[in-house]
Each structure stands twice: as C-alpha cells, then as structure tokens.
Amino acid sequence: MKRILLFGVGLALLLAPQQLAAQEAEEQSSQVYLAFYKVSFADLEEWISGHHTYEVPIMEELRNEGVIQNWAVWQHHTGSEYNWRMVIVASEWSKFDTFWSEYLERWRERAGEDADRYMAMIQAHRDEIWDINESHQSGGPPAQYMYESAFQVSFSDMEDWNRIWSETAAPALDQAMEDGLLSAWVVLGHNTGGRHNVKLLYFHDEWDEMDEFFEHYLGSLAADPEVWQSIGRMIDAHDDVIWAAVPPPTGN
Numbered sequence: 001m002k003r004i005l006l007f008g009v010g011l012a013l014l015l016a017p018q019q020l021a022a023q024e025a026e027e028q029s030s031q032v033y034l035a036f037y038k039v040s041f042a043d044l045e046e047w048i049s050g051h052h053t054y055e056v057p058i059m060e061e062l063r064n065e066g067v068i069q070n071w072a073v074w075q076h077h078t079g080s081e082y083n084w085r086m087v088i089v090a091s092e093w094s095k096f097d098t099f100w101s102e103y104l105e106r107w108r109e110r111a112g113e114d115a116d117r118y119m120a121m122i123q124a125h126r127d128e129i130w131d132i133n134e135s136h137q138s139g140g141p142p143a144q145y146m147y148e149s150a151f152q153v154s155f156s157d158m159e160d161w162n163r164i165w166s167e168t169a170a171p172a173l174d175q176a177m178e179d180g181l182l183s184a185w186v187v188l189g190h191n192t193g194g195r196h197n198v199k200l201l202y203f204h205d206e207w208d209e210m211d212e213f214f215e216h217y218l219g220s221l222a223a224d225p226e227v228w229q230s231i232g233r234m235i236d237a238h239d240d241v242i243w244a245a246v247p248p249p250t251g252n
Contacts, residue, residue: 030090030091030092030131030132031089031090031091031092031093031096031129031130031131031132031191032087032088032089032129032130032131032132032188033086033087033088033089033090033096033099033127033128033129034085034086034087034088034127034128034129034130035085035086035088035125035126035127036080036082036084036085036086036125036126036127036128037082037083037084037085037086037122037124037125038081038082038083038084038122038123038124038125039083039084039121039122039123040121040123041083043121044083046121047084047118047121048075048246048247049249049250050111050114050118051073051246052248052249054107054110054111054114055073055107057110058103058106058107058110059071059103061106062099062102062103067090067095067098067099067102068088068089068090068095068099069089069090069091070089071086071087071088071089072086072087073085073086073087073246074087074146074243074244074245074246075243075244075245075246076241076243076244077145077242077243077244078241078242079239079240079241079242080239080241081124082124082126082241085243089132093129096129126193126194127193128191128192128193128194129191129192129193130188130189130190130191130199131188131189131190131191132186132187132188133187133188133189134170134186134187135184135185135186135187136173136174136177136184136185136186137183137184138177138182138183138184140183140205141205142245143183143184143203143204143205143245144204144205144206144207144244144245145203145204145205145206145207145210145242145243145244145245146201146202146203146204146242146243146244147201147202147203147204147210147240147241147242147243148199148200148201148240148241148242148243149199149200149201149202149238149239149240150194150196150198150199150200150238150239150240150241151196151197151198151199151200151235151237151238152195152196152197152198152235152236152237152238153197153198153234153235153236154234154236155197157233157234158197160230160234161198161231161234164227164230164231165187168220168221168224168227169221172216172217172220172221173185173202173217175220176213176216176217179216180209181209181212181213181216181217182202182203182204182209182213183203183204183205184201184202184203185200185201185202185203186200186201186203187199187200187201188200188201195237196237196239210242
C-alpha cells in the first residue's frame with residue numbers, strides 16, 4: 001500500500017475514475033476546487049455527451065499545459081441536490097483563476113451555438129476549495145464509487161479530532177484497505193466555501209463493498225465507547241453523498 005501524507009502527490013485516487021497520467025513527484029498538489037452542479041435530469045444524457053465532446057479535450061489541454069495538475073468528474077448516485085461534481089487539482093490558488101478563464105473561453109468557442117443550451121441545463125451551482133491533508137491509495141484500477149462524508153467539527157475541538165483521527169480512525173482505514181474493503185481514502189481540510197470543515201472521501205470498486213466497509217470501520221470506532229462518544233460530541237453537522245463514475249462515450 002502506498003501511503004501519502006500532507007500532499008496528494010499520487011492523486012489518481014482522488015481523481016478516479018478518469019484514466020489520468022501519474023502525478024509527477026515534484027508536483028506537490030495542495031488544493032482542490034470542487035464545483036457542484038444540479039443539471040436538469042431531462043437533459044442529463046445530453047449533458048454527459050457534451051462533457052465528452054467539449055469538456056474532456058479542454059481539460060486535458062489545460063492539464064498538459066500545466067495550468068492544472070489534474071481533474072475529474074463524478075455523477076450523482078445517492079444524496080444531495082447536485083448531480084455533477086467537477087474536481088480541479090492545482091498547486092496554488094492563482095492557478096484556479098487562470099483555469100476558469102481559459103476553460104470558459106475555450107468551452108464557449110468550441111460549443112458555439114450549443115453553449116447557451118448547455119448553460120440553461122444548470123439549475124443550481126456551488127463551489128468549494130479544500131486543502132489536501134492526507135491521501136492513501138492501493139494502486140488498483142480506477143474506483144467506480146466515491147462516498148463523500150462531510151463534517152462540521154467545532155474549531156475548539158480540532159486538536160482532539162486530529163489526535164483521535166491519527167490514533168484510531170486512520171489505522172482502521174488502512175486496515176480496511178488491506179482487507180480489500182477500500183481502494184483509497186482522502187482527507188480534505190476546509191479552505192473556502194460551505195459549512196463543513198472536514199471531508200473524508202472513501203473510494204470503492206464495487207457497491208457491495210460499502211456496507212461491509214462501514215460495518216467494520218464504524219464498528220472498530222464504536223468498540224471504544226469513550227472514543228465514539230468523543231467523536232460524536234465534536235460534530236455539529238454531517239452530510240453524506242455517494243458519487244458514481246461517469247459512463248464512457250456511447251459506443252466505447
């Protein structure tokens with residue numbers, strides 16, 4: 001198992017399911033821009049088609065040009081009003097401004113008359129920026145599901161939260177990876193946007209893995225009542241969303 005702390009050098013795990021080139025060791029990714037969209041369900045099939053036609057080539061260009069380090073998209077499976085999740089990874093804040101300027105200019109130029117129709121499909125939108133605190137991967141194939149668990153932890157409790165996390169939760173997640181119940185996990189710390197300040201991302205190859213994973217993972221935490229109660233007292237709010245891999249282009 002490959003263990004990566006503080007910077008997500010090998011961020012294929014965060015960016016799966018896209019088949020992305022390996023991150024260069026000297027490129028220490030530090031921030032993730034998450035753009036959430038609520039796309040009309042009646043238009044979702046056409047939206048995904050447009051993603052493959054317009055968005056994928058532009059994203060790859062910007063990654064190859066060094067504007068961003070990597071990117072990915074996920075589609076909704078369970079939870080939340082949003083059904084499209086765009087992930088942009090960059091080494092510094094200023095890269096995001098350059099990315100959005102270049103991306104939107106190229107997208108409108110190539111989409112042409114389709115641009116306004118695609119924009120009209122968006123019913124709601126939200127942006128967040130997160131710092132990559134910790135990432136772990138097993139080196140397997142791209143994950144098919146991502147369980148995104150967001151927490152609002154009291155700032156006065158963050159030191160204790162981090163201590164319990166390091167001593168109890170992180171080892172349990174590593175064990176889950178060794179047991180084949182988890183293909184990767186990532187910890188994000190809040191930077192800008194949203195009410196939550198901690199995000200835990202769990203990556204799975206198969207749907208059935210999730211139930212067994214949480215039974216073992218949460219069970220290991222609940223086995224120590226003091227730890228379990230301490231965690232519960234620190235959490236002011238909590239939200240879970242499950243995301244799925246975006247299907248390949250029709251005919252592939």
